[in-house]
Amino acid sequence: ILIKSCDLSPGLNFIETNFILPDIEIIQYKNELGVQFIKSNFPKLIIDKDLEELAKNKANKPNSKLIEMINNAKWLIKAVARRNETVQQVGALICKIQSDFLLDRSSELQPLTNLELAQQLKLSPSTVSRILRSKYIQTPKGPIEMKSLLASSVSKTRKVTPVKLMEEIQQIILSESTKLSDQKISDILNKRGFNLARRTIAKYRKKINIPNSRRR
Numbered sequence: 001i002l003i004k005s006c007d008l009s010p011g012l013n014f015i016e017t018n019f020i021l022p023d024i025e026i027i028q029y030k031n032e033l034g035v036q037f038i039k040s041n042f043p044k045l046i047i048d049k050d051l052e053e054l055a056k057n058k059a060n061k062p063n064s065k066l067i068e069m070i071n072n073a074k075w076l077i078k079a080v081a082r083r084n085e086t087v088q089q090v091g092a093l094i095c096k097i098q099s100d101f102l103l104d105r106s107s108e109l110q111p112l113t114n115l116e117l118a119q120q121l122k123l124s125p126s127t128v129s130r131i132l133r134s135k136y137i138q139t140p141k142g143p144i145e146m147k148s149l150l151a152s153s154v155s156k157t158r159k160v161t162p163v164k165l166m167e168e169i170q171q172i173i174l175s176e177s178t179k180l181s182d183q184k185i186s187d188i189l190n191k192r193g194f195n196l197a198r199r200t201i202a203k204y205r206k207k208i209n210i211p212n213s214r215r216r
Contacts, residue, residue, distance in 0.1 A: 096215035
């Protein structure tokens with residue numbers, strides 16, 4: 001009876017734990033942020049010197065196949081070093097732009113896109129996209145996925161995140177003397193340089209659970 005009551009697959013009861021190993025970490029200097037690569041999280045790649053000597057001097061007859069493999073390994077080591085340098089550059093720029101958020105001076109991210117990062121760093125957008133994919137940065141708030149520190153602007157003429165726009169809409173509605181339609185709110189914000197359509201106002205008004213003017 002005891003045997004029948006035992007779980008024959010006890011390992012299935014355990015959930016696999018995914019450990020996060022950040023590529024870079026934030027270093028704080030007073031009110032400024034810097035970043036550095038976390039070398040301890042990644043193995044150091046080196047080529048055995050004795051193996052190189054063996055490949056070159058094997059009875060004065062170099063081993064061409066082994067030399068080719070060593071050269072490929074050297075290329076890989078250089079490629080990894082370039083990749084790490086690029087990760088650090090991208091991380092440094094993100095931290096510079098989002099420093100207020102990372103230091104808890106603001107609850108909101110600054111508008112920042114993949115394309116803007118690429119333009120400022122003179123890299124291709126595809127390179128930046130690959131760098132951001134599944135990369136983490138160790139911050140005062142804990143490990144954060146790098147791409148989550150990006151935020152699109154909802155306006156083409158003025159940098160404003162969705163959170164900031166919702167705050168603006170809420171403030172206008174709270175201070176209204178007469179019930180303002182989405183078009184009226186759009187007109188007010190457009191005078192401030194936002195250039196937003198009525199449907200955009202309606203979309204973000206609904207996100208903060210504020211009814212339209214007829215139901216307020």
